[in-house]
Amino acid sequence: MARELTEQEEVRREALQKLQELGVRPYGYSWDVTHHAADILEDFDDTQHAADDGAEPAERMEVALAGRIMSRRIMGKASFLHLQDESGQIQVYVRRDDLPEDYYNTVFKKLLDIGDIIGVRGFAFRTRMGEISVHAEELELLAKALRPLPVEKETEGRVFNEVTDKEFRYRQRYVDLIVHSDVRHIFRQRARIISGMRQFLDERGYVEVETPVLQPIYGGAAARPFKTQHNALGMPLFLRIADELYLKRLIVGGFDGVYEISKDFRNEGLSRYHNPEFTMMELYVAYRDYEWMMSFVEEMVESLAVLLHGKPEVSIGETTISLARPWRRVPLFDAIAEKTGHDLRGRDRDELASVAKGLGLEIDDTMGSGKIIDEVFGEFVEPHLIEPVFITDYPVELSPLAKRHRTKEGLVERFEAIVNGKELCNAFSELNDPVDQRSRFEDQVALGSRGDSEAMQLDEDYLRALEYGMPPAAGLGVGMDRLTMLLTGQNSIRDVILFPLLKPEAPTDQTPDGP
């Protein structure tokens, strides 16, 4: 079991022991922080606070801060280090004669390392080289690091020895966050997106609710679930793949607008767009339809972009995309005709199959007409839609929970917003006819018995709820991870999820089963 320690780990453990022998507490309890690094850099005033050697400044800027030692330059009886806290980094100047007897020589120089967390009290000044720094008058170890931190060096914007190994960074995200300020920034932006959206919804009076993660019948999306087991009840349960059916029960119950921001779980492959657990926002609003919802989505997404960037624009790699309202609204069949030259409206299943084959797609007998249309769209249209656009009016067989279109036969009132070639959200006028809903479920069950592992289950309780009467409603689902990717310009979902799922590092002999 005992792992062999590296030389540097041995050295740090010996340092820990020596600290304890010297009576120096290696793990502190608290430190009164008065300033963060960024505050000092911002508030420092040369006319008030600057002073060269010895000369007293007009007014001392007294500061107390805490953070991690990121670099050290020891020059005999004085040293410089960079301290990093949540706000950024600042240089600290440490002089032997300003610290207690022997502390500098026996503790600071010998027993502290890059990666240790310390508290510093002193005053701000500007060095001869022009860098605003903190002259330490008190220094205390708050946490001894027993592992060496991957050390990066930087000059004039160039970074050396940067940790680049993706696996290292995902597995040891804590280290990734320490050494990459841009990664910290992305996750702060993610938090702002989620809180910004919550505020947007709350301001409009929608009620945030919580619905079950563990469900006896899963539904609301086409996906395979994770299955688990409740021991005391002796019953199988599924982790939710969507919140939809529970939220609409609440619309039946008399809430006129409810939303939930939560994890959904889908038992499918991993890719740069898919993590098995991901964050979804679903919203349902009574007495509204999908036209209204399109305007709502435009306003929400535009406002989130402005919140993050100060303007309704995002940059992804080389491209800049405007998210300003209004967005184009294009019926699905028009979008397909635009890109492929084929009008698929009113074609039967075999005609659709031959068109798709003519375009070079592989079509097999299990694929229904809806699926074929979806394939054509996904292959030839979606990737080319860079500026935001609402694609509307989908085939009914692709959308078992959406309401039939009020004028277009065979279609439902559904839209997806596509940005940068990817779906950003999915929404529809909700089906509130319990008789139609039952027959749609039955179609799904039939698909399931033909081997479609993603077909929905028939949910009797949901039908019972609809039979009491659900007001007309508009529903929306937004993948928060993909929204974050878009708004922060990331091209892998793993870069917007703090701890993305990875295979285990090494075979473990622990049983994954609970007690």
Next chain:
RNA sequence: GAUCCCGUAGCUCAGUUGGCAGAGCAUCUGACUUUUAAUCAGAGGGUCCCUGGUUCGAGCCCAGGCGGGAUCACCA
């Protein structure tokens, strides 16, 4: 699940035709009281992802496996 690429010191990487395992940073020892990729002098540090094979000899060649990345498939 398929294909391609990758896996060498704490980190970033080199490693010739198959011939004693290398560099920079980090670490250790010493010098240095405003440095900043600090500098100068010296030292230590390796399961070359794992298992097997070929060979006198494998980091390098071959087979299988593990992990990661990218693309595809599946999938929103």
